[in-house]
Amino acid sequence: MTAPGEAARRKPARRPTIKDIARRAGVSESAVSFALNDRPGVSQDTRARVRRVAEELGWQANSAARALSGERAGAMGLVLARPAQTLGVESFFLQLVSGIQEVLSARQIALLLQVVEDLDTECALYRRWWAERRVDGVLVVDPRTDDPRPELLAALGLPAVVVGGPAAPGPDPAEPSAGEPSATEPATAEPSATEPAATPPHPLLSTVWADDAKAMARILDHLYGLGHRRIVHIAGLPGLAHTARRIQSLRTEADRRGLDRRQVHSVTTDYSDAEGAEATRRLLDAARPPTAIVYDNDVMAVAGASVAAERGIPVPGALSIVAWDDSALCRVTHPRLTALVRDTPGFGRLAAQELLAVLDGGPLRTVQGELPHLEARESTAMPPPG
Amino acid sequence: MTAPGEAARRKPARRPTIKDIARRAGVSESAVSFALNDRPGVSQDTRARVRRVAEELGWQANSAARALSGERAGAMGLVLARPAQTLGVESFFLQLVSGIQEVLSARQIALLLQVVEDLDTECALYRRWWAERRVDGVLVVDPRTDDPRPELLAALGLPAVVVGGPAAPGPDPAEPSAGEPSATEPATAEPSATEPAATPPHPLLSTVWADDAKAMARILDHLYGLGHRRIVHIAGLPGLAHTARRIQSLRTEADRRGLDRRQVHSVTTDYSDAEGAEATRRLLDAARPPTAIVYDNDVMAVAGASVAAERGIPVPGALSIVAWDDSALCRVTHPRLTALVRDTPGFGRLAAQELLAVLDGGPLRTVQGELPHLEARESTAMPPPG
DNA sequence: TTGTAAGCGTTATCAA
DNA sequence: TTGATAACGCTTACAA
Numbered sequence: 001m002t003a004p005g006e007a008a009r010r011k012p013a014r015r016p017t018i019k020d021i022a023r024r025a026g027v028s029e030s031a032v033s034f035a036l037n038d039r040p041g042v043s044q045d046t047r048a049r050v051r052r053v054a055e056e057l058g059w060q061a062n063s064a065a066r067a068l069s070g071e072r073a074g075a076m077g078l079v080l081a082r083p084a085q086t087l088g089v090e091s092f093f094l095q096l097v098s099g100i101q102e103v104l105s106a107r108q109i110a111l112l113l114q115v116v117e118d119l120d121t122e123c124a125l126y127r128r129w130w131a132e133r134r135v136d137g138v139l140v141v142d143p144r145t146d147d148p149r150p151e152l153l154a155a156l157g158l159p160a161v162v163v164g165g166p167a168a169p170g171p172d173p174a175e176p177s178a179g180e181p182s183a184t185e186p187a188t189a190e191p192s193a194t195e196p197a198a199t200p201p202h203p204l205l206s207t208v209w210a211d212d213a214k215a216m217a218r219i220l221d222h223l224y225g226l227g228h229r230r231i232v233h234i235a236g237l238p239g240l241a242h243t244a245r246r247i248q249s250l251r252t253e254a255d256r257r258g259l260d261r262r263q264v265h266s267v268t269t270d271y272s273d274a275e276g277a278e279a280t281r282r283l284l285d286a287a288r289p290p291t292a293i294v295y296d297n298d299v300m301a302v303a304g305a306s307v308a309a310e311r312g313i314p315v316p317g318a319l320s321i322v323a324w325d326d327s328a329l330c331r332v333t334h335p336r337l338t339a340l341v342r343d344t345p346g347f348g349r350l351a352a353q354e355l356l357a358v359l360d361g362g363p364l365r366t367v368q369g370e371l372p373h374l375e376a377r378e379s380t381a382m383p384p385p386g
Numbered sequence: 387m388t389a390p391g392e393a394a395r396r397k398p399a400r401r402p403t404i405k406d407i408a409r410r411a412g413v414s415e416s417a418v419s420f421a422l423n424d425r426p427g428v429s430q431d432t433r434a435r436v437r438r439v440a441e442e443l444g445w446q447a448n449s450a451a452r453a454l455s456g457e458r459a460g461a462m463g464l465v466l467a468r469p470a471q472t473l474g475v476e477s478f479f480l481q482l483v484s485g486i487q488e489v490l491s492a493r494q495i496a497l498l499l500q501v502v503e504d505l506d507t508e509c510a511l512y513r514r515w516w517a518e519r520r521v522d523g524v525l526v527v528d529p530r531t532d533d534p535r536p537e538l539l540a541a542l543g544l545p546a547v548v549v550g551g552p553a554a555p556g557p558d559p560a561e562p563s564a565g566e567p568s569a570t571e572p573a574t575a576e577p578s579a580t581e582p583a584a585t586p587p588h589p590l591l592s593t594v595w596a597d598d599a600k601a602m603a604r605i606l607d608h609l610y611g612l613g614h615r616r617i618v619h620i621a622g623l624p625g626l627a628h629t630a631r632r633i634q635s636l637r638t639e640a641d642r643r644g645l646d647r648r649q650v651h652s653v654t655t656d657y658s659d660a661e662g663a664e665a666t667r668r669l670l671d672a673a674r675p676p677t678a679i680v681y682d683n684d685v686m687a688v689a690g691a692s693v694a695a696e697r698g699i700p701v702p703g704a705l706s707i708v709a710w711d712d713s714a715l716c717r718v719t720h721p722r723l724t725a726l727v728r729d730t731p732g733f734g735r736l737a738a739q740e741l742l743a744v745l746d747g748g749p750l751r752t753v754q755g756e757l758p759h760l761e762a763r764e765s766t767a768m769p770p771p772g
Numbered sequence: 773t774t775g776t777a778a779g780c781g782t783t784a785t786c787a788a
Numbered sequence: 789t790t791g792a793t794a795a796c797g798c799t800t801a802c803a804a
Contacts, residue, residue, distance in 0.1 A: 015517055017797055028775045033799060043773060060517030064453035065797035068780045073450065075498070093480060098501040105500065110520060112461070113499040114491065115484040131401055131446030133781095134496060273714045303718040310720065328659040329715060332689040334696065403781055414791040419783060429789060451781035454796045519797095 016057040025053045036061075067133060075110040076100075076355060077135040081122045081142065082115070091298075091327045092344055093141075096163070099348025100139065107356070109136075119144075123152055130156045137355050139163050140205070143241040150204040161355040162207040163347070164242055206358050207366045208351045212242050215340055216249035218374050219294055219322055220257070222338075226382050228292040228320060230263040234279045234304065236296040238268040246296065246324075263288070269300065276300025280307040284319075291383035292320040298327045301337055305379065316381035326375060335378030342372040402443040411439045422447075453519060461496040462486075462741060463521040467508040467528065468501070477684070477713045478730055479527075482549070485734025486525065493742070495522075505530075509538055516542045523741050525549050526591070529627040536590040547741040548593040549733075550628055592744050593752045594737045598628055601726055602635035604760050605680055605708055608724075610643055614678040614706060614769050617645075619652040620665050620690065622682040629654065632682065632710075649674070655686065662686025666693040670705075677769035678706040684713045687723055691765065702767035712761060721764030728758040 018032045025032065027046055034041045035050035042050070067073045078100070080093065101111055112135055116122050126149070129135045137159035140149050153160040223231055233250050235243045247266040254264040267283075269275035276295060283290055284307070295301035301323035308315050315321055315335055323330050326339035347369045354367055404418045411418065413432055420427045421436035428436070453459045464486070466479065487497055498521055502508050512535070515521045523545035526535050539546040609617055619636050621629050633652040640650040653669075655661035662681060669676055670693070681687035687709035694701050701707055701721060709716050712725035733755045740753055 015519065019797080029798085030776080030800075031774065034774095037799085039800095041773070046773080058513070058517065060514055062454070062797050063518040063520045064450045064459065065780090066799080067450035068448070068454050068782085069797080069799045070780060071799070094501075097499065101501050105502075108514075110498045111500065112496045113483065114497065115480075115487050116491075127444070128446055128494075131444065132449040133401065134449045273718045277718070299714050299718065302715070306718045306720045328685050329688070332659045332663070332685065332692045333719070334692045405781080415782085416784080416792080417790065420790095423783085425783095427789065432789080448781050451796090452783080454780090454798090455782040455784080456796060457783070 015062070016059045017062070018059070020057060021050060021053050021059060024057070025050050072136045072359075073133055074108065075112055075135050076104060076352075077112045077114070077126075077129050077138040078141065079122045079125055079138070080113070080115045081117070081119050092325065095344040096141070096348040096351075099345030099350075100352040101348075102345070103349050103352035103356070119148065123148060126152060126156065126158060130158045137161070137359055139351055139355060144239045145241055145244045146239075147241070154204040159355065159358045160205050161351055161358060162205050162209075163351045164209060204364075206354055206362075206364050208347070208354050208369060209366070210242075210342065210347065210369045211371055212245040213249040213252070215324075215372050216246055217253055218372075219324075219340065220250070220253040222374055222376065222380065223292045223294075223320065223322070224257055224259075226292075226320070226380065228383050229259060230288060230290045230383075231259075231292045231294065232264070232283055232290040233266040233294045234276060234283075234296060234300055235266045235268045236271045243268065243296070250294075263290070269296075271297055271300065273299050273303035276303040277307050280304040284308070284311060284313065289319075291318070292322070292380070294322045294324065296324050298323045298325050298329045298337075298339070301339075302329050302333050305333055305335075305337065316379050318384050320380040320383065322374075322380060330377070338377045338380040339375050340372050341375045343370050346370060401448070402445045403448070404445070406443060407436060407439050407445060410443070411436050458522045458745075459519055460494065461498055461521045462490060462738075463498045463500070463512075463515055463524040464527065465508045465511055465524070466499070466501045467503070467505050478711065481730040482527075482734040482737075485731030485736075486738040487734075488731070489735050489738035489742070505534065509534060512538060512542065512544060516544045523547070523745055525737055525741060530625045531627055531630045532625075533627070540590040545741065545744045546591050547737055547744060548591050548595075549737045550595060590750075592740055592748075592750050594733070594740050594755060595752070596628075596728065596733065596755045597757055598631040599635040599638070601710075601758050602632055603639055604758075605710075605726065606636070606639040606643070608760055608762065608766065609678045609680075609706065609708070610645075612678075612706070612766065612768050615645060616649040616674060616676040616769075617678045617680065618650070618669055618676040619680045620662060620669075620682060620686055621652045621654045622657045624654040629682065636680075649676070655682075657683055657686065659685050659689035662689040663693050666690040670694070670697060670699065675705075677704070678708070678766070680708045680710065682710050684709045684711050684715045684723075684725070687725075688715050688719050691719055691721075691723065702765050704770050706766040706769065708760075708766060716763070724763045724766040725761050726758050727761045729756050732756060 018029050018036070022029045022032045025046075027050065031042050031046060032050050032054075033039075035047040036054060063074050078097070097111070097113065104111055112129070114125060116125060126138065129138070135158075138153065140153070140160055140162045141164055143149075143162050143164055150160070150162065220231070233246065235247055237243055247268075250264065250266055251261065254261055267279050269279055276299065280293065280303070283293065293304055295304055301321055305315055305321055308319050308321075313319050321337055323337045323339040326341040330337040330339045350367060350369055358364075404415050404422070408415045408418045411432075413436065417428050417432060418436050418440075419425075421433040422440060449460050464483070483497070483499065490497055498515075500511060502511060512524060515524070521544075524539065526539070526546055526548045527550055529535075529548050529550055536546070536548065606617070619632065621633055623629055636650065636652055637647065640647055653665050655665055662685065666679065666689070669679065679690055681690055687707055691701055691707055694705050694707075699705050707723055709723045709725040712727040716723035716725045736753060736755050744750075
């Protein structure tokens with residue numbers, strides 16, 4: 001054993017190449033390549049021998065060489081365009097990433113993760129990745145209502161899957177827009193009966209999404225069933241596609257039940273605890289405050305509950321609270337929060353699978369994730385009389 | 387504009403190569419390479435022309451080709467060995483990653499992030515990355531008290547930096563050296579099994595860490611100053627290096643103040659809200675329950691506060707609570723939690739810088755991050771009389 | 773069933 | 789100051 005300091009510094013052991021294997025197995029390099037890649041053209045005997053030698057030497061294909069010779073880069077990219085402060089608050093991303101990798105790593109595909117400040121930087125990064133041939137495809141998260149990324153990626157020919165729903169706004173009753181011809185094959189997404197035919201979520205890229213409309217309907221079923229008639233939705237960033245979809249769904253659900261749109265509506269925030277609390281304060285100060293509030297993430301929900309506590313407003317006695325997205329937070333507060341539970345790692349797995357399908361030349365399509373369910377806990381109950 | 391469906395599928399535009407540039411600028415490929423890499427050997431005139439053409443064509447070096455021709459892979463790796471469920475709860479990692487990338491992306495270096503189940507898989511992954519030449523270096527997080535990774539990485543010759551502190555127990559208080567932002571050169575120091583205290587933090591790899599001992603001292607200063615004499619530390623995973631350091635520091639600080647070790651001690655958990663709550667319950671059930679509890683993360687602290695609330699134990703009236711690591715959680719609960727605030731993105735930046743330094747042949751050393759400060763909020767106060 | 777050789781896009785080593 | 793030319797490790801026609 002050499003001295004530790006030296007060990008860290010000594011020349012890395014030479015990595016074995018197929019040439020080494022060829023020499024040692026007494027065959028040509030191409031035979032080795034064929035044998036190792038499960039291609040026909042080598043005898044079972046040779047194949048076995050080559051395999052054994054490769055194993056002995058601990059050979060792994062040099063990813064650069066493989067990528068260079070026209071093969072794939074063996075990596076996918078994921079860009080997070082969020083200001084650094086808002087990163088930590090949500091458990092969503094790491095769970096998503098963990099699901100994505102469960103699928104990718106099974107195929108020996110790496111994931112490049114990059115955190116950037118804004119959408120322009122994100123687009124620039126896609127261009128660079130494409131030019132550098134660094135990734136075989138990307139997963140686009142946080143789709144916006146007006147999103148430049150799908151067009152860019154389609155133009156570059158960089159395979160991509162939109163994660164988290166159609167970038168285009170959800171079906172709007174005002175816009176009968178079923179006319180667009182496209183190669184889209186909605187896998188499961190069948191627009192609900194009361195609405196006109198939906199625009200294919202995104203004509204340019206395959207999409208994996210959750211049905212926010214149905215989820216919102218579930219939440220409203222729960223609250224309406226309890227007797228709530230004044231329900232406010234404290235949403236997240238206004239530019240995000242799923243925010244738009246949720247807001248739209250709330251309207252639809254309110255109309256369906258004949259609820260007053262002034263008493264059932266949405267307000268947008270930046271997802272932070274600060275804005276969540278602020279919005280809650282404003283609502284509670286109103287002449288006729290809501291009896292139930294639906295928050296678009298867990299942090300805001302907890303912040304809202306805290307505001308209620310400050311003012312001595314009992315939850316759920318005088319105010320019911322629902323969190324869209326569950327996490328440890330919802331379970332540690334007092335009372336524990338009723339939450340919309342999603343299988344986020346599962347969603348990540350689905351997205352990764354779809355990306356692989358696109359790479360394999362699969363059709364452009366829209367896939368829906370598992371419908372989330374509402375976990376009723378202690379923060380929702382019947383509204384106070386009146 | 388072609389039909390959308392087609393756009394997504396059409397052959398990617400060909401990426402420009404230096405050959406294209408050479409042809410267009412009327413020079414040789416090697417001249418282009420020299421010009422683009424700021425190497426001497428081309429006239430100012432040629433250099434400028436080449437640059438301009440490259441710009442026009444939107445050329446970016448093909449990362450695979452560059453890596454293959456002996457250069458670096460242009461990527462660093464970060465492996466997270468944690469069960470999927472415990473991933474989301476902490477805001478720590480995404481913030482760390484965001485700091486790391488601030489430094490890496492300035493140098494056009496990508497970050498490979500991989501989430502795995504256990505340490506064995508992590509080690510296997512390092513081997514693969516090394517064999518594939520996929521990364522130029524790695525950042526090792528969650529160092530353990532008995533950690534196989536540094537030895538493996540040193541043996542592979544894969545540059546690495548340990549993030550989050552020495553894997554060995556921290557330097558004993560007898561040695562006042564640990565204070566300064568020091569850079570030790572342990573290359574010559576042979577670790578001796580008989581004197582663990584004198585062991586340099588890590589003889590094999592450069593290390594970036596936070597001074598948990600001083601941080602714990604600050605927390606104890608605060609609590610002791612308020613009058614607390616029964617203080618329990620609900621720590622995280624027992625195998626982690628920083629857990630060991632914190633436990634050790636608590637002992638040291640208790641001894642220094644002549645406190646009873648039975649009344650000032652640590653218990654370990656898995657960081658989950660469930661175990662945090664459970665440990666809290668057990669403590670509060672004791673004959674002489676603690677008057678203050680220090681939690682090793684924010685989630686457990688909130689869970690603990692919730693347990694106190696359940697039992698009608700006023701915080702901070704009858705129980706003071708401190709969270710090690712701040713987050714939105716600590717600010718949205720009621721009362722807001724006193725927390726140890728660290729600059730996590732800054733820590734990530736430091737780690738990335740150190741890794742770059744190691745790659746540039748810098749010395750093996752130990753760097754200390756900024757000392758965290760205690761943000762006193764509403765969850766700590768004087769203990770009840772008696 | 774095998775081996776030879778060309779090519780992927782760079783960088784690096786030579787002569788010119 | 790230049791321009792051929794040979795690596796780098798792998799895949800893949802094309803020949804044998």
